[in-house]
Amino acid sequence: MELEFTVNGREYVQDVPPDTRLIDFLREDLNLTSVKEGCGVGECGSCTVLVDGKSILSCLTYMPEIDGKEVLTLEGITDGDELHPLQQAFIDTGGVQCGFCTPGFIMVALELLNENPDPTRDEIRKWIEGNICRCTGYRKIVDAIELAARWMREGQEAVEA
Amino acid sequence: MERRRDDSNDEVSVKGPVGEGSRRVDARDKVTGDAQFAADIFPSGALTAVVVRSTVTRGRVVDDNFEELREMEGVEAVLTAEDVPGENVVPVIEDDQPALAESTVRYDGEPIALIAVRGRRQADQIGDLIEVEYEEEEPVLDPQKSLQENSPEVAQPEFSEGGNLFTRLEIDKGDVDRAIEDSPVVVEGEYETGYQEHAYMEPQGVVALPAPHGGIEIRGTMQCPYYVRNAVSRVLGLSLNRIKVVQVATGGAFGGKEDVPSQLSAYAALLSHATNEPVKLIYDRREDIKVTSKRHPSTVRYVTAADRDGNLTGVKVGIYLDSGAYQTLSPAVLWRSLVHATGPYNVPNVKVVARSVATNKVPNGAFRGFGSPQVIFPYESQLELLAEEVGIDQVELRKKNILRPGDVTATNQRLEKSVGAAQTLERAEELSGWTETKREYSEWNSRHENVKKGIGVSSVMYGVGMGASAPILDKAGAYVKLESDGSLTFAVGNTEMGQGAETVLSQIAAEALGVRLEDVNMTEVDTSRVPDSGPTVASRATTMSGNAIVNAVNNLKPRIERVAKEILGCESVSIEDGQIVCEDGDESVDLDEVAGEMWLNNVDMAAEGWAEKGVKDWDPETARGDAYFVFSYATHITKVEVDTVTGKVNLTQHVAVHDSGRIINPTTAAGQVEGGAAQGIGFALSEDLAMEGGKFLDPDFTNYLVPTSMDIPDDMIVDFVEAEYPEGPYGAKGLGEVPLMASHGAVINAISDAIRARIYSYPATPEKVLKAYLDGE
Numbered sequence: 011m012e013l014e015f016t017v018n019g020r021e022y023v024q025d026v027p028p029d030t031r032l033i034d035f036l037r038e039d040l041n042l043t044s045v046k047e048g049c050g051v052g053e054c055g056s057c058t059v060l061v062d063g064k065s066i067l068s069c070l071t072y073m074p075e076i077d078g079k080e081v082l083t084l085e086g087i088t089d090g091d092e093l094h095p096l097q098q099a100f101i102d103t104g105g106v107q108c109g110f111c112t113p114g115f116i117m118v119a120l121e122l123l124n125e126n127p128d129p130t131r132d133e134i135r136k137w138i139e140g141n142i143c144r145c146t147g148y149r150k151i152v153d154a155i156e157l158a159a160r161w162m163r164e165g166q167e168a169v170e171a
Numbered sequence: 172m173e174r175r176r177d178d179s180n181d182e183v184s185v186k187g188p189v190g191e192g193s194r195r196v197d198a199r200d201k202v203t204g205d206a207q208f209a210a211d212i213f214p215s216g217a218l219t220a221v222v223v224r225s226t227v228t229r230g231r232v233v234d235d236n237f238e239e240l241r242e243m244e245g246v247e248a249v250l251t252a253e254d255v256p257g258e259n260v261v262p263v264i265e266d267d268q269p270a271l272a273e274s275t276v277r278y279d280g281e282p283i284a285l286i287a288v289r290g291r292r293q294a295d296q297i298g299d300l301i302e303v304e305y306e307e308e309e310p311v312l313d314p315q316k317s318l319q320e321n322s323p324e325v326a327q328p329e330f331s332e333g334g335n336l337f338t339r340l341e342i343d344k345g346d347v348d349r350a351i352e353d354s355p356v357v358v359e360g361e362y363e364t365g366y367q368e369h370a371y372m373e374p375q376g377v378v379a380l381p382a383p384h385g386g387i388e389i390r391g392t393m394q395c396p397y398y399v400r401n402a403v404s405r406v407l408g409l410s411l412n413r414i415k416v417v418q419v420a421t422g423g424a425f426g427g428k429e430d431v432p433s434q435l436s437a438y439a440a441l442l443s444h445a446t447n448e449p450v451k452l453i454y455d456r457r458e459d460i461k462v463t464s465k466r467h468p469s470t471v472r473y474v475t476a477a478d479r480d481g482n483l484t485g486v487k488v489g490i491y492l493d494s495g496a497y498q499t500l501s502p503a504v505l506w507r508s509l510v511h512a513t514g515p516y517n518v519p520n521v522k523v524v525a526r527s528v529a530t531n532k533v534p535n536g537a538f539r540g541f542g543s544p545q546v547i548f549p550y551e552s553q554l555e556l557l558a559e560e561v562g563i564d565q566v567e568l569r570k571k572n573i574l575r576p577g578d579v580t581a582t583n584q585r586l587e588k589s590v591g592a593a594q595t596l597e598r599a600e601e602l603s604g605w606t607e608t609k610r611e612y613s614e615w616n617s618r619h620e621n622v623k624k625g626i627g628v629s630s631v632m633y634g635v636g637m638g639a640s641a642p643i644l645d646k647a648g649a650y651v652k653l654e655s656d657g658s659l660t661f662a663v664g665n666t667e668m669g670q671g672a673e674t675v676l677s678q679i680a681a682e683a684l685g686v687r688l689e690d691v692n693m694t695e696v697d698t699s700r701v702p703d704s705g706p707t708v709a710s711r712a713t714t715m716s717g718n719a720i721v722n723a724v725n726n727l728k729p730r731i732e733r734v735a736k737e738i739l740g741c742e743s744v745s746i747e748d749g750q751i752v753c754e755d756g757d758e759s760v761d762l763d764e765v766a767g768e769m770w771l772n773n774v775d776m777a778a779e780g781w782a783e784k785g786v787k788d789w790d791p792e793t794a795r796g797d798a799y800f801v802f803s804y805a806t807h808i809t810k811v812e813v814d815t816v817t818g819k820v821n822l823t824q825h826v827a828v829h830d831s832g833r834i835i836n837p838t839t840a841a842g843q844v845e846g847g848a849a850q851g852i853g854f855a856l857s858e859d860l861a862m863e864g865g866k867f868l869d870p871d872f873t874n875y876l877v878p879t880s881m882d883i884p885d886d887m888i889v890d891f892v893e894a895e896y897p898e899g900p901y902g903a904k905g906l907g908e909v910p911l912m913a914s915h916g917a918v919i920n921a922i923s924d925a926i927r928a929r930i931y932s933y934p935a936t937p938e939k940v941l942k943a944y945l946d947g948e
Contacts, residue, residue, distance in 0.1 A: 038291075043211035044204025046422075048372045049456040053872035056372060084204045097202040101194050104838040107846060108669025109201025110208065110372040110422030135880040142872065144370050144423050145669045147849035148880040149887055150842055 013077045017042070018086030026073045033057045033068040036083060044084035044113040048142070055141030058114040059083045065121045084113040087120065095165070096120060096158040105154035107145030114141050119155045127163050131156060186747055187682040189901045192838035195674045196693070197420075197667060206420040209376035209392045210453045217378065218247055219294035220442050220452035223284035224462065225276035227305045228312075228865035229323075229531040232274045232283055234304040240286065243300070248287040248445045256444065257408030261437055262401060263430045267330035268497035268534065270406050270437045276305070277325060277496035278533050279866045280462035282434075287442040287450055310531035310865045311335065314470070314493045317528050326529035330498060335529040337494050338502045340509045342581055342794045345520030350485030354476035358556035362473070362549040363932040366860040367466035367538055367853075370877045373422020375431055375463060376453035379439035386413035387440050392421040393432035394666055395706035400698045402433035403440045418696040424668040425850070426537030429708050430499050431463045460860070460870035464536030467492040467504060467527070469545035475553040481561040481568045485520035486553075488512045490546065492527045495534035501527040504535075506640040507542035510798045513581040514550045515592040515632035516572040521581045531865050537708060539850060540912045543633065548855075548933065551629045551916035555923060564609070565628055565920070566600050569806075573630060584797045589904060591830025591894030592804040596630055599806040599828040602888050608810065616925070623813045623944075625925025629916030630806040634799030635905035636711040639789035645711070645800075648701035649719035649780035651680065651727055655770035657749065657763030659684055659691045661720060664704025665712040666696050670907050671839030672712045678835050679717045679900050683724035685746030686762060702781075710803065710905025713835060715782050717900030723780025730774055735765045784898075801896050804830040805909045807848065809917040813925040818941030820856060820922055822884040829909060830894045833902030840906055841889045847910025848887065853878040855915035859934050 011028050014021070017040060026035060036042040036059070048056035050069050057068040060082040061075075087094040093101075096116050100106050105115075115138060122129060122137045129137065134155045135148070143151060200206040225232075241249045252259050252271040259273065260266045272283045283303065288294035311317045311325050317335040326335045351357055377391030386409065393399055396416040404411050416436070421428065435452050443450040454463075469492050476485040490508050494501040509525045540547075558568045574580065576590045600606075605626065612624040637644045650662040661680050667673035673693050680691045694700065704716065731751070735744050738760050741753035752759040769776055789796035810824040827844045834840045857876040861868040868874070895902030915933070922940060923929045928947025930939055 037211075038213070041213075042204070043207070046208070046373070047210065047455075048374070049872045051456070051871060051873065054372065054456075084202075088203055093199075093202065100202050101198040104192075104195070104842045106195060106198045106201045107671070107842055108372065108421065108423040109197070109206050110669075112201050113204055116202065131885055135885060139879045139881050142370075142372065142877050142879065143846075144372050144425070144850070144877060145846045146842055147845035147847075147883050147887065149845050149883070149885060152880070152885065 011074065013073055015076045015079055015081060017081045018083060028072065028074050030073045031069060032071040032073060032076060035073055036068060042083045042085050046110055046113060048110065055118065056111050056114040058117045058141065060117055060121060063121065063124060065118045084116055095161040099154040099158035099161065103150050103153040103157055105146065105151045111141060111143045115143065115151055119158070122155070123159050123162060127159060129159060185682055185901055187685060188678040188688045189682040189835050191836065193674060193678060193688050193836055195671060195839060196677050197673050208373055208420045208422055209378060209390065212378050212390060212419065214378060214380060214449035214451065217449040217451045218287040218289055218442065218446060219291045220439055220450050221286040221288060221294050221297050222282050222438055223286060223301055223303065225272065225279060225281040225283055227276060227307045228279045228310040230276055230305040230307040232276065232303055233306050236302040237284060240300065245289045245293045246286060247289055247448065248442055250285045250441055250445055251283065254445065255406060255441065257406045260405055261434050262405055263499045264502050265330045265498040267327055268499065278531050280533060282438065285438050285442050287446050312530055312532065312865050314491050314528035314530055317530050325496060325531055331529065337498055337527040337529055338505055340505055340525045342509060342521055342523040344581060344583065347485040347487045347520040347522040350520035351474055351476045351487065354484045355479050356477045356557060356560045357474060358553055358560060359474045360549065360553060360556065360931060362471045362552065364469045364545050364548060365933060366468055367858050368460055368860060368875055369425045369427030369538060370875065371423030371425060371427055374454045374456055374459040375428065375435055377432060377435045377439050379436065379443035379450045381443060381447050381449070382415060384413060386415065387443060388415045388417065389436045389440065390417045390419050391432055391436060392428060393418050394424045394428045394668055394708060396666065396696055396698045397664065397703045398430060398433050398706060399436045402437050406437040407440055407444055416698040418666045421666060421668040425539045426541065426708065427463060428668065429537040429706060456872065457870050460875065461867050462533060464499060464534055466538035467494060467535040467542065467545065471545060471549045473549045473553045475557055477557055477561065479561065481557065481563045481571055483516055483518045483572050486513050486518045488523040490523065490525040492542065492545065493530055493532065493535065494527045495530060495532040497534040499534045500536045503640050504537065504542035508546050509794065510582060510634060511543040512546045512550065514547065515574050515630050515804055517574060517578050518581060539847065539908045541908065543912055544854065544915060547629065547631055547912055547916050548919060551920060552929060555920050566596065566605055569596055569628065569630055574632065580798065582798045583795045586802070589801055589832055589894045589896035591892045592630065592632060594892040594894065595804050595806040595828040595830050598890055598892055599628070599808045599826050602828065602890060603808040603826040605808065621815055623815055623925040625813065625921040625923065626808065626810050627917045627920025627924055628806065628808045629913050629920060631909065631913045632802045632804050633710065633909050633912060635714060635801050635803055636709050636784055636799060638799035639786045639797065642785050644705035645715065645785065646783040647704040647715035647719040649716060649723040650701050650777065651720070651723040651780065652777040653727060653731065653766050653769070655766055657761065657766040659686060660694060661691060662694045662700040663716040663719065664696060664701045665707040665716040668707065670843060671836065674839055675713050675835045676716055676720060680720050680724065682901065683721045686749045690749060710907040710909065713903050714899045714905055715784065717903060718782035719780040721900050722782060723778050726780060727778035730769065731765055734769050734774060735760055738765065738768060801904050803905050803909050805913040807913040807917040809921040811918065811921040811925055813922060813940060815944055818937030818944065820935065820940060822852065822918065824886040825884050825914065826888045827910060827913065828890045828892060829906065830892050831906035831909065832896035832899050832904035833893050834891050835901065835903050840891065843906055844889045844910040845887055848914040849878050849883045851911040851914030852883060852918055855918040855933055855935055857934050857936070
């Protein structure tokens, strides 16, 4: 079935079997392998991408559901060589260990910071509850999101000033 | 954390990146999505591997439709045991586990055939077409019943010590029965733990590729590339030099990728060898949870005796580990249980009898802590019972008994170097405000019914490396190469699986040479680069590969210095921050210039390094002597609130203090501690797999409850007391496993403190907590 959608700002008009999962299309057809399959049943959050700015689980999403929509993966948040503040913050705080869950965490954090630029630590912890990390114990991930939020607010203030 | 640099009292001073909380060298690839994990490799034309697995727990295969499957379009190969060109075995410690079952199946999920399918989506559908008929037999599921004389045979006789007893180990020191009889205070308990699943976020996966000269290349997620190489060599009947194993980005392991990748690699290699095509094998989460090794379920009995002041006089222990159908790593896991059974405490009279038992269940294996959590839960619980009986504070009791320099362990090993156990206890007591908190909680609990507060402590020791259980594996190689532009390439045989080894080893390499961290680069771990360096397990990578790197750099350095001296015209030089400086003057030259000069003059710019660590005076007959070359230590203290209406436990603070010698990177070390503590919290509170008739009921993350961000306290205090280990690289010893080991005992003790009742089995689910509370009232 013919679908129209954008992925990381690029437009696609493509014939895709309707039973294709979004995760498989992104990984196998577009080589966007930041999108990770950790469980396949929507429990771990590793496959999170944004669709029209909202986080969704790409392992539970079928291609017809993104018809006419904009998909954003981790690959799409980098500006050339310039990392997004969330990416830099995950590096600086030690929020990355094995790295398999990291793309999903960055994508849900991006959604959070778009909606709430100044979340408390508890708000961050609640927001990321649907994503599992087995390495870090979460604290440094919360640190990363908190730090990125501060950088982004300061950056915004700098722009506004 | 305080940084100590160039302290003249230090035996091992540092000038460079060792001790810095440097950013991880692999972090950028991981935040951009560039890091390539096994599933991210898409070899052109790769076939998809499907493993046909037994659907019965015990029985025989009597019929199948494999001949029909072989004729199907898209099916490129169907292999059974008789198609294995080499030996039909996945070697670990014993050779008891076949790669593919030869009609007899011993657990639900045991592999019986392999299928290579063209196209991943077609492979998803093949499962529905497989037909296998079994003659079922009554499975043996309970380890204690399995040991009874009339039990059906699970263990193969050539791999057992009689019946279904895989292994029996013993420590017998002093006269424990007399000590128990003569001691005024004796406490007893029986403790149980269930399955703990590693739940690494990246499921198991490998790719097998045909390689030149009839060889094969494996790329995959793994801890132990040399284990994989050995397994592939055995199953294909090819010499080791035809097999190249490359470890790719590995998304967590925790012991779960110690021996299991040998299985996947053997399967993928068999199919690739048979078809001469690339083959990809990735488990989905259900298959991964269902068929891969887990922490051994245990039943452990303790009798602990002390004098009236709380000084331990004797400990008597009986340990049963449920091994599942094959030995895999069970003998070594059991050995850890045995040697760690008295914890970091002085016990003059000890008897430990440990048994690993065969059952018709998935074979269990390595999991962070490796047999020690199953004895830590009991011995730390026993100390609480003892404190109560004696009428002494729990921390005071531990202070009386904790091992200090000069003391001896249960195996009569005298602890001389780097013994920070007592310091971890004292520091954790201080950081947690132990005494004030106890007073405050006691006050609170006397006035509140619906929420009870508690605080708990747990201290542990952990033998670093393989120790006397496998001294042949405590070795590691390294290869360093100075490039003509002054950058340094290095290779080791220990792997990065998320723990930070690549960063820590890069810091060690940079420190050893005297350059900046960004000037060194670790290659992917590849068995063709350095000699067999043993497994990446047992918290050994920093010590073993670190020492090998230092040795390699020290072998290279004289050549750099010789050329630099010629350039500078001075007698002695030192290398610091990428510059070679005359020690008797101000002249200096950049390393890149010296490297260029070396290249022009055909100087050998590469060097090898080696490290080995034996243990001395170990007698396997009596289990006396040095069990390990050094131990790491930790004390954790947890604070909880228990809802006495629902039984729900809420952690409010967790304090973790570790002695792992000098900390090479405080940021990655703290990350290890926080993450390990979280796994221990999950072990104590929520992680369990329901099983019926030898089959896991719900092998998925909906039912297996890994802690989330809301289950782990945000208030986690991590600190290190650095009892330096002079024989480790810059004073370092191991850390990786210890945080998990120390946290769960503190959690269970805090719960007991809150509800004034003990819990004797993990996990302490709300139902169990509530029942213990109500029974205790």
